[in-house]
Amino acid sequence: MSLLAVSDVTIRYGRLTAVREVAFTLAEGEILFITGPNGAGKSSLMRAIAGVTPPAGGRIDFGGAEITGRAPEDIARMGLSMVPEGRDVFGSLSIEENLIVGTGMHTRERGWRVRAASALEEVYDTFPILKERRHSQAGLLSGGQQQMLVIGRALMTNPRLIAIDEPSLGLAPNITDQVYERLIGLRRHRKLTLLIVEQSSTRAMMVGGRMILMRGGQILLDGDAQAMGQSEALQAAYFGYAEGEH
Amino acid sequence: MLQVLFDALSLGSLYALGALGIALIFGVMRLVNFAHGDVIAFAVFALLWPSVDAVAIVFAGKMPWFLLIPFILAVGAGLSVLSEVVVFRRFRHASPATMMIASFALGFVIRYFLLMLFSSRPKSISLLPALSQPVEVLGARMPLLQLITIVATLVMLTGLSVFVRRTRFGLEMRAAAENFTMARMLGVRANRVIMGAFALSGALAGAIAIILGSQTGTVDIQMGGAVMLMAFIATVIGGLGSLEGAVLAGFLIGAASVVMQTVLPPEARPFRDAFVYGAVILVLLFRPQGLIAARGTKERV
Numbered sequence: 173m174s175l176l177a178v179s180d181v182t183i184r185y186g187r188l189t190a191v192r193e194v195a196f197t198l199a200e201g202e203i204l205f206i207t208g209p210n211g212a213g214k215s216s217l218m219r220a221i222a223g224v225t226p227p228a229g230g231r232i233d234f235g236g237a238e239i240t241g242r243a244p245e246d247i248a249r250m251g252l253s254m255v256p257e258g259r260d261v262f263g264s265l266s267i268e269e270n271l272i273v274g275t276g277m278h279t280r281e282r283g284w285r286v287r288a289a290s291a292l293e294e295v296y297d298t299f300p301i302l303k304e305r306r307h308s309q310a311g312l313l314s315g316g317q318q319q320m321l322v323i324g325r326a327l328m329t330n331p332r333l334i335a336i337d338e339p340s341l342g343l344a345p346n347i348t349d350q351v352y353e354r355l356i357g358l359r360r361h362r363k364l365t366l367l368i369v370e371q372s373s374t375r376a377m378m379v380g381g382r383m384i385l386m387r388g389g390q391i392l393l394d395g396d397a398q399a400m401g402q403s404e405a406l407q408a409a410y411f412g413y414a415e416g417e418h
Numbered sequence: 419m420l421q422v423l424f425d426a427l428s429l430g431s432l433y434a435l436g437a438l439g440i441a442l443i444f445g446v447m448r449l450v451n452f453a454h455g456d457v458i459a460f461a462v463f464a465l466l467w468p469s470v471d472a473v474a475i476v477f478a479g480k481m482p483w484f485l486l487i488p489f490i491l492a493v494g495a496g497l498s499v500l501s502e503v504v505v506f507r508r509f510r511h512a513s514p515a516t517m518m519i520a521s522f523a524l525g526f527v528i529r530y531f532l533l534m535l536f537s538s539r540p541k542s543i544s545l546l547p548a549l550s551q552p553v554e555v556l557g558a559r560m561p562l563l564q565l566i567t568i569v570a571t572l573v574m575l576t577g578l579s580v581f582v583r584r585t586r587f588g589l590e591m592r593a594a595a596e597n598f599t600m601a602r603m604l605g606v607r608a609n610r611v612i613m614g615a616f617a618l619s620g621a622l623a624g625a626i627a628i629i630l631g632s633q634t635g636t637v638d639i640q641m642g643g644a645v646m647l648m649a650f651i652a653t654v655i656g657g658l659g660s661l662e663g664a665v666l667a668g669f670l671i672g673a674a675s676v677v678m679q680t681v682l683p684p685e686a687r688p689f690r691d692a693f694v695y696g697a698v699i700l701v702l703l704f705r706p707q708g709l710i711a712a713r714g715t716k717e718r719v
Contacts, residue, residue, distance in 0.1 A: 222603055244602040253603070260600040262593045273593045276586060277605030329605055 263311025430672025436649025445595035455646025461627035498620025657708025
């Protein structure tokens with residue numbers, strides 16, 4: 173059974189339709205890239221999945237339960253952790269405080285303190301730079317460090333799925349490499365399911381896995397990222413040629 | 419000289435507590451709650467039994483202080499939480515301007531409710547009369563109440579600061595104040611944080627009610643308004659949403675009012691507030707974002 177199922181989701185902002193009847197599923201442990209040019213509706217789709225902007229139509233299921241229109245905090249508590257575009261760190265909070273915010277949902281469970289402490293250690297092991305600077309204000313970190321912080325913060329919620337919107341945005345290529353290295357490592361160690369949005373499909377082809385290509389609010393292609401890289405359909409989708417035009 | 423300092427501190431205490439009450443709510447939901455002053459008035463009237471007679475029928479006001487204070491704080495907190503659940507929750511996604519207008523409306527509802535029960539005539543009460551005895555501190559004579567006001571405010575501010583910095587609820591509130599959506603995506607419950615902020619803000623209104631009631635010896639349905647106005651100005655000067663800024667600016671405005679009262683020539687004193695507001699304009703010209711800009715309200719890049 174799939175972990176995440178998006179069925180015929182339509183998202184509107186007033187009279188503008190950002191996403192039109194998009195459907196896909198994501199299996200447990202899978203890595204899925206959603207790529208496409210600016211304005212393809214990728215971020216809108218992510219916001220709908222996280223419960224920030226409820227879709228105008230269709231339904232979304234996570235872990236076998238419907239989450240369409242549920243509150244963001246409920247969806248997060250079910251194990252779907254969203255890392256939105258633009259690295260929303262709590263700039264005036266310390267790094268450690270940023271990380272601890274995400275453990276609040278478990279405070280009713282027995283033994284949560286021990287688990288929270290070990291989760292913190294795990295994040296610090298994955299991103300040693302965060303441990304080094306744990307008491308400094310998160311707003312003072314560099315872009316790459318902030319990206320690591322928001323990924324670490326998502327991990328603190330002990331999620332089944334992490335959805336990340338444009339982790340490479342504004343980062344130098346070598347820093348992006350580092351971020352991806354950690355992400356892939358985390359996926360391997362914790363059997364995490366990853367949903368990653370990127371504007372460029374290059375990264376998806378490098379990492380491998382499944383890729384969905386969106387354009388104009390719809391899914392154009394859905395398949396293996398590396399196989400897609402060989403085909404001409406990809407370029408056509410990006411640059412907007414009609415079939416057989418060139 | 420010392421007298422001026424104590425006057426400034428005690429007036430500043432009122433403004434700081436009021437400003438903090440407004441800043442707490444603004445921080446989590448971008449609402450400038452103009453009903454705050456009426457919550458203060460309501461808490462003062464909770465001391466009395468409803469009657470339109472000119473003479474106040476003291477009810478809760480007769481309780482010993484260790485019951486009276488928690489009671490009034492609870493009344494303030496209760497009304498504030500109720501206003502969130504009944505009114506503001508429905509405006510959660512509305513624009514700040516809409517919410518502000520709703521808060522004006524709620525303020526009128528509270529005020530006219532009090533008017534109905536108590537009439538508009540100010541009534542005199544003697545609340546905690548033992549506190550009006552003068553005491554001598556460092557050679558300055560002042561009412562015991564003034565000293566208690568200053569000390570109690572400092573204790574409350576310290577307590578609140580520890581609460582906001584050290585507890586999980588405080589952490590969630592700071593995170594929510596900076597980026598509410600992100601906090602929710604990390605599982606922070608929006609309703610809990612907002613209700614907590616309203617409860618704290620209402621309890622602060624209760625504290626102001628006790629201080630005002632015992633300081634002035636009168637109850638009046640208008641009495642929250644004047645404090646509210648100055649407190650609102652303090653939150654703006656302090657940097658909307660910044661708790662430290664609100665407290666700092668509250669004390670500064672209190673100090674400015676008291677200092678101008680002594681420094682201005684006697685014939686200009688009736689216009690003291692005009693000078694205070696003039697100073698406010700000057701501050702905002704040079705620091706439009708407030709003395710301490712809050713993070714969440716800054717333009718995101």
